[in-house]
Amino acid sequence: MKNTIIAEKETKYKILPILKERYSPRVFSDTPVSELELRTLFEAGRWAPSSYNRQPWRIIWGLKGSKTYDRIFECLSEFNQSWAKNAPVLLLSAFKKVTDDGQENFHALHDLGLFMGNVTVQAQHLGIALHQMAGVLYDKAKKDFNFPDEYHIATSVAIGYYGGDKKNLPIDLREEENPENRTRLVQQEFTFNGNYIQKEELKSSKDKIDSHKKQIMKKINDLD
Amino acid sequence: MKNTIIAEKETKYKILPILKERYSPRVFSDTPVSELELRTLFEAGRWAPSSYNRQPWRIIWGLKGSKTYDRIFECLSEFNQSWAKNAPVLLLSAFKKVTDDGQENFHALHDLGLFMGNVTVQAQHLGIALHQMAGVLYDKAKKDFNFPDEYHIATSVAIGYYGGDKKNLPIDLREEENPENRTRLVQQEFTFNGNYIQKEELKSSKDKIDSHKKQIMKKINDLD
Ligand SMILES: Cc1cc2nc3c(=O)[nH]c(=O)nc-3n(C[C@H](O)[C@H](O)[C@H](O)COP(=O)(O)O)c2cc1C
Ligand SMILES: Cc1cc2nc3c(=O)[nH]c(=O)nc-3n(C[C@H](O)[C@H](O)[C@H](O)COP(=O)(O)O)c2cc1C
Numbered sequence: 237m238k239n240t241i242i243a244e245k246e247t248k249y250k251i252l253p254i255l256k257e258r259y260s261p262r263v264f265s266d267t268p269v270s271e272l273e274l275r276t277l278f279e280a281g282r283w284a285p286s287s288y289n290r291q292p293w294r295i296i297w298g299l300k301g302s303k304t305y306d307r308i309f310e311c312l313s314e315f316n317q318s319w320a321k322n323a324p325v326l327l328l329s330a331f332k333k334v335t336d337d338g339q340e341n342f343h344a345l346h347d348l349g350l351f352m353g354n355v356t357v358q359a360q361h362l363g364i365a366l367h368q369m370a371g372v373l374y375d376k377a378k379k380d381f382n383f384p385d386e387y388h389i390a391t392s393v394a395i396g397y398y399g400g401d402k403k404n405l406p407i408d409l410r411e412e413e414n415p416e417n418r419t420r421l422v423q424q425e426f427t428f429n430g431n432y433i434q435k436e437e438l439k440s441s442k443d444k445i446d447s448h449k450k451q452i453m454k455k456i457n458d459l460d
Numbered sequence: 461m462k463n464t465i466i467a468e469k470e471t472k473y474k475i476l477p478i479l480k481e482r483y484s485p486r487v488f489s490d491t492p493v494s495e496l497e498l499r500t501l502f503e504a505g506r507w508a509p510s511s512y513n514r515q516p517w518r519i520i521w522g523l524k525g526s527k528t529y530d531r532i533f534e535c536l537s538e539f540n541q542s543w544a545k546n547a548p549v550l551l552l553s554a555f556k557k558v559t560d561d562g563q564e565n566f567h568a569l570h571d572l573g574l575f576m577g578n579v580t581v582q583a584q585h586l587g588i589a590l591h592q593m594a595g596v597l598y599d600k601a602k603k604d605f606n607f608p609d610e611y612h613i614a615t616s617v618a619i620g621y622y623g624g625d626k627k628n629l630p631i632d633l634r635e636e637e638n639p640e641n642r643t644r645l646v647q648q649e650f651t652f653n654g655n656y657i658q659k660e661e662l663k664s665s666k667d668k669i670d671s672h673k674k675q676i677m678k679k680i681n682d683l684d
Binding site: 255282283289303345346347351352354357358366381384390419429 | 504575577606652
């Protein structure tokens with residue numbers, strides 16, 4: 237039942253620059269993304285693992301200036317439309333909810349995430365950024381793009397080269413365009429070498445350790 | 461409503477070796493995976509994107525020989541136990557189903573997939589392989605590891621260095637240990653530059669094109 241609750245310096249774990257330097261911009265360079273580049277990203281996704289190799293991922297894609305692009309854009313929430321209009325590429329991602337036998341494929345949504353993870357890494361290698369979006373009119377998108385019942389829309393994704401100009405953003409979004417400010421949970425909040433521990437319990441055991449430490453320090457100081 | 465149905469040579473899309481060379485082995489080298497290496501993998505996952513930066517991923521991990529490892533092993537299906545017993549590391553992956561306001565977080569399972577995608581890429585870079593497993597006793601795992609109701613177990617994952625000996629596998633699994641035989645859908649089956657098209661329709665339009673081609677070829681031959 238041992239659990240890791242030691243404080244940790246996060247920076248000591250060296251990860252690939254391709255993973256470390258990625259972020260989700262809301263502006264993109266004017267440089268267009270070609271169909272060949274996009275197909276290279278899909279090829280990366282294509283080789284992702286999936287439960288029973290079911291490959292439940294489905295992608296609708298449109299290049300800026302095309303009818304498909306505009307139709308995808310119409311499926312975005314108002315907030316996402318306010319910035320995604322500058323993206324050179326828009327996608328809709330969907331997944332097949334059932335197996336070939338008509339059973340629920342519980343892992344389909346998970347496996348779409350694995351697909352998109354591969355796409356993201358290949359994109360980053362090419363200097364291309366993704367910004368995934370949950371703010372999508374799912375029912376409209378499913379209907380508009382002719383998906384049968386056993387499919388479900390998961391996200392829209394804005395894609396383009398890094399290096400856009402913040403001035404193209406609504407004022408309130410400009411200061412959010414700051415990859416240095418990205419935050420994450422510390423590892424001890426989401427990894428457990430034993431039972432899961434609630435954040436509250438974690439905090440209280442950390443407090444206990446801290447107060448224990450203070451007592452020891454006090455004793456040491458008292459010795460002086 | 462244009463849709464891409466041109467036949468394509470998949471090999472023309474050059475993707476990163478780190479993505480191309482990955483596969484899911486059922487045997488692993490004897491070389492152990494250290495806690496530092498494992499934490500480096502988690503660090504890679506930690507920087508994955510997620511909906512509203514919610515980071516819904518939770519990981520239980522155990523190194524071979526530890527009590528936690530054995531407890532995770534007890535949660536695997538019989539089939540997965542038959543080969544995963546040789547893995548130097550076992551994980552359970554779980555996700556928080558709800559937002560901090562208690563609403564359903566639909567993208568939680570998807571975002572766990574993004575996390576695991578990052579872990580996989582960092583692992584591959586270190587020569588370490590993952591084999592993800594859906595064959596898990598979910599309810600037992602959730603209970604055994606003390607997860608509250610708002611969490612759900614998604615997978616178990618076997619981890620170790622590539623390079624294991626097939627002889628450690630049950631006979632019927634040995635011939636499946638063949639990364640050259642991996643198959644995937646072609647891009648036109650899962651990417652659409654316009655409306656989604658069912659595989660059956662795709663096939664029939666391909667047949668139409670093929671028969672049209674044949675007619676033209678016949679006409680050309682008749683000219684000779
Ligand atoms: C599934 C998913 C849905 C998201 N939805 C939106 C969205 O609708 N609008 C938005 O501006 N950002 C959205 N994001 C971006 C996240 O807020 C972002 O990934 C997170 O804050 C971490 O920042 P980073 O990707 O720059 O590391 C989404 C991300 C994911 C993975
Ligand atoms: C979510 C998930 C669940 C899986 N479940 C199992 C499993 O229970 N047992 C198993 O032997 N393989 C399992 N696999 C491995 C897949 O069969 C494998 O990823 C797929 O066949 C593609 O092969 P590759 O990963 O070597 O490219 C799973 C993979 C994923 C992503």
